[in-house]
Amino acid sequence: xxxxxxxxxxxxxxxxxxxxxxxxxxxxxxxxxxxxxxxxxxxxxxxxxxxxxxxxxxxxxxxxxxxxxxxxxxxxxxxxxxxxxxxxxxxxxxxxxxxxxxxxxxxxxxxxxxxxxxxxxxxxxxxxxxxxxxxxxxxxxxxxxxxxxxxxxxxxxxxxxxxxxxxxxxxxxxxxxxxxxxxxxxxxxxxxxxxxxxxxxxxxxxxxxxxxxxxxxxxxxxxxxxxxxxxxxxxxxxxxxxxxxxxxxxxxxxxxxxxxxxxxxxxxxxxxxxxxxxxxxxxxxxxxxxxxxxxxxxxxxxxxxxxxxxxxxxxxxxxxxxxxxxxxxxxxxxxxxxxxxxxxxxxxxxxxxxxxxxxxxxxxxxxxxxxxxxxxxxxxxx
Numbered sequence: 124x125x126x127x128x129x130x131x132x133x134x135x136x137x138x139x140x141x142x143x144x145x146x147x148x149x150x151x152x153x154x155x156x157x158x159x160x161x162x163x164x165x166x167x168x169x170x171x172x173x174x175x176x177x178x179x180x181x182x183x184x185x186x187x188x189x190x191x192x193x194x195x196x197x198x199x200x201x202x203x204x205x206x207x208x209x210x211x212x213x214x215x216x217x218x219x220x221x222x223x224x225x226x227x228x229x230x231x232x233x234x235x236x237x238x239x240x241x242x243x244x245x246x247x248x249x250x251x252x253x254x255x256x257x258x259x260x261x262x263x264x265x266x267x268x269x270x271x272x273x274x275x276x277x278x279x280x281x282x283x284x285x286x287x288x289x290x291x292x293x294x295x296x297x298x299x300x301x302x303x304x305x306x307x308x309x310x311x312x313x314x315x316x317x318x319x320x321x322x323x324x325x326x327x328x329x330x331x332x333x334x335x336x337x338x339x340x341x342x343x344x345x346x347x348x349x350x351x352x353x354x355x356x357x358x359x360x361x362x363x364x365x366x367x368x369x370x371x372x373x374x375x376x377x378x379x380x381x382x383x384x385x386x387x388x389x390x391x392x393x394x395x396x397x398x399x400x401x402x403x404x405x406x407x408x409x410x411x412x413x414x415x416x417x418x419x420x421x422x423x424x425x426x427x428x429x430x431x432x433x434x435x436x437x438x439x440x441x442x443x444x445x446x447x448x449x450x451x452x453x454x455x456x457x458x459x460x461x462x463x464x465x466x467x468x469x470x471x472x473x474x475x476x477x478x479x480x481x482x483x484x485x486x487x488x489x490x491x492x493x494x495x496x497x498x499x500x501x502x503x504x505x
Contacts, residue, residue, distance in 0.1 A: 125153065125154065125155050126203045126494075127154060127157060127170075128140065128176050128204045128206065128419070129205045130145075130146065130157070130158045130159070130205075130206050130208070131158075131160065131205065131207040131208070132177075132178045132212040133178070133209040133212045134160055134161050134177075135158060135161065135162035135163075136164060137165060137208060137209060139166060141408075142208070143166070143167060143168065144292060144479055144482075144483050146166070146168035148367070148486070149490075150281055152205075153189060155294050156168055156170050156372070157169070157247055158171075158172045158173065159172075159173040159216070160172060160173075160177065161178075161487050163481060171248070171294040175192050177211050177212060177215060178468050179390075180211075181210075181250075186215060190215045190219055193219035194222075195440075196219075197216075197219050197223050197228070202223065202228050203227075204231065205228060205229070205230045206232075207231070207232050207233075208232075208233050208235065208237065209235070210251075213233075214254065215264060216232075217323070220261070226264075229263045229493040230262055230263050231264045231265075231266065231267075232262060232266070232271055233263075233266040234265060234276065236268075236269070237251065237255065237275055237276075238250075238251040238429060239251045239252040239255070240272070240426055241271060241401070245427075249392060250474045251253045256280070257278040258348060258501050259279040261282060261418060264284045265279070265285050265286070266286045266288055266489065266490060267285065268287070268289070268290045268427075269406055269429075270425040270426075272426070279415055284300065286430055286485075286489055288482055288486065289476060290408065290482060291408065291482060293389070293408070293411045293474050293477050293479060294479050295415045295475065295478050295479070296368075296433075297475065298391060298426060298474070299392075299415060299416060300410045300417035300472075301390070305392070309389050309392055316350070319351075321353075321396075321451065322337070322341075322395070322421075323356065323396070323397055323398070323407045323413065324354065324395050324399060324409065325357055325387050325412070326355070326356075326409075327357050328355060328358060328362045328365055329360045330361060332400065335368055337353055337355075337400045337445055338369050338378060339449075340353075340366060340450045341372070341377050342372035342373065343447065344373055344450045347454055348453070348457050350455070352379060352392060353377055354380075354381055355378065355379065355381060356381045356382070357381075357383060358383050365378075365380075366380060388416070391412055392416050393417070394413070396413075396418055397421075397422075398420070398422065399423065399428060400423045400449075401402035401425060401427075402421075403427075404425050404426070404428055404432075406430055407431055407432075410422055410428065410438070411474050413429070413470070414470030414474040415470075415471065419437065419439055419456055419463050420432055420439075421452050421456070422450065423441050423449075424441060425443070428440060433469070436466065437467075437469040437472075454473075476501060
């Protein structure tokens with residue numbers, strides 16, 4: 124009888140964007156792979172997919188029905204391993220797996236960035252910390268992707284197995300440097316000029332990603348770097364607000380709202396600098412993808428960005444909300460192509476440490492430790 128793993132997250136795009144190599148790994152081991160998430164996206168390496176209406180907000184009543192459906196699916200399929208991601212995917216899957224966990228199902232949760240952390244609002248600690256502490260008793264392994272979260276995870280429960288891995292893995296074959304000729308061809312393809320100085324931020328347009336900081340930065344640079352272009356590659360509920368802010372600051376022609384881009388690697392390759400303005404970040408995949416393509420990074424200081432940026436080596440960390448310092452660092456890179464090259468080369472070395480090849484190997488070690496022959500035999504006979 125074939126063993127089966129269940130992956131759960133809020134939305135199915137999460138797996139397409141970040142986890143296909145891990146689905147593939149299970150298929151290569153001869154396992155069936157099931158997915159539970161909201162959405163009807165077709166995913167490779169998947170034997171069965173459940174469209175479950177999981178909502179991001181813990182207060183949304185739809186999550187009650189989602190929990191019941193998840194519990195039914197888990198009880199019916201008696202999975203050997205359940206690996207859950209995203210805050211609400213992690214909450215609902217761990218609650219729904221309580222019964223089967225007593226029968227031998229192993230439950231893994233990857234925290235892509237705790238909502239409670241150094242500098243987080245008090246309400247986050249009052250709400251999210253007790254929830255995670257309680258759920259830790261229903262978790263066989265809690266995986267983190269930055270050092271601060273790893274320390275927090277170890278303090279949740281003494282008996283909890285905690286692991287830290289190098290993120291979700293950068294595809295260094297897709298994200299790689301291109302020649303100057305290729306870079307200019309890409310600029311022509313996507314409507315940019317050869318002498319544009321392009322900053323790229325691939326991210327959802329929301330309050331946490333804080334694109335307002337970058338718009339303020341662009342406004343501070345409009346006279347000192349007249350050929351500056353700031354590209355937001357992504358969609359989100361804050362788009363109209365950010366468009367209005369760009370117009371208000373007089374940088375509408377500087378800021379490009381590119382929307383979701385399937386070929387995001389090409390947009391990164393045509394840019395000069397990777398930027399990020401988020402308030403919270405688990406790791407900062409967009410920066411790592413930029414580094415893999417040989418781009419220096421300038422980003423707001425947070426735990427995830429600190430994990431990948433070495434100050435003055437592969438990029439710069441900027442105090443939260445400081446558009447003045449942000450603009451000064453961008454101007455420094457604008458004026459010194461040699462510094463961009465030096466930092467870009469250093470970034471390539473950083474990205475190699477977070478490569479997909481490495482993280483798949485790390486996760487394979489964790490998964491394999493739960494593929495206990497005796498437990499599996501007991502479940503198959505039961």
